[in-house]
Amino acid sequence: MKSRLNPRKTPRQERSAVTCAAILEAAARILETSGSERLTTNHVAALAGVSVGTLYQYFPAKEAILAELVRQMRQEMLADFVSAARDAEGKGLAHAVDAMVAASLRHHLRRPALAQALEREELELKLDTETVALKADMRDLVIAALRDHGIDQPERTAFDLMSLSRGIVDAAVRAGERDFDDLQARLRRAVAGYLGIAA
Template sequence: MPEPLPDPHKRPRQARSVATFEAILEAAARILESLGFARFNTNDVAELAGVSIGSLYQYFPSKNALIVELIRRERTKLSNRIVEAIQQHDASDLKEKLKLVIHAAVQHQLSRPQLARTLEFASELIGRDIEESELQDELETIVSDLFVRSGISHAQTAAQDVIALSKGMINAAGIAGESDLNDLQQRVEKAVFGYLDLT
């Protein structure tokens, strides 16, 4: 059964605290990109962020809490990009909408590929959690609703399959170190359109 993720000690409200919180997160992201998960430590993060280790621990009680917040941040970015892609082009046909959704997912993975790979690895170690399940359910609902409106039969199953297919290909490309966004986009489109029998 998925577990809830640990929260930071406190969520900042004042502008200065928010800036510190974000600086710590960005420093953590850069260190994960350059050193990887195994050599990641909070002292390096604090130094790069320009804060004391005490200040870092005010927000994040452990390095896992810091990584979890980064995973959360990246998931939220991806979810927002996909929702925006669908909502901003409401009049587009299904193929155009799917192209935009695939583009959002591919761009997210390849914009910071090393970070995406490292967080994927860290997420496997930390374990599947409630938020990941909730995001999966949210994406399935969004895509399933899109399929229902477009007359795709067995919309829920089709949504699950299309998400699994896309996620598998995009994650595999990230792990393999691919950097050609257009090539990956075209391959995922070909697989998804073939599955849905969209010509």
């Protein structure tokens, strides 16, 4: 299974990078409009404007395409969390909560249907070590922010807050919600309530 989740080769030349990006974007568009049921290597190749043989030079199976899209999503999320942690430095806990809550939703704001599809697919895929590490890095940033503000048991609290946030967001997105400003306000109230700070 591991070989089916990893790209065959990493594009090194610009032309190869463009081809690989076109394949991933085609797969993302199929996920957004038709769901994973319509995601086949033939469909992806046709939409990307490449042959199936070219696609297989980079990805051995559709699972490798999905895994790469999940990795990209988690890399973007980690960058959002790093930015939020920097923004919160030297400021109060309420500001840190605002920054982290906003970071946790940003990928949904970019491409809501894709984010929802990838999070669903991630549950079915066996996570590779890079994706596991990306998620651990996000958790560590939350732990560090909680520790900096004197929160007891920051590891357990981070676990609870991330689980709480994931549950609320997953349920809201599955229900078809697209008002992410309202969702962010509700999520902030839930996190603030857990931490016992003013919403």
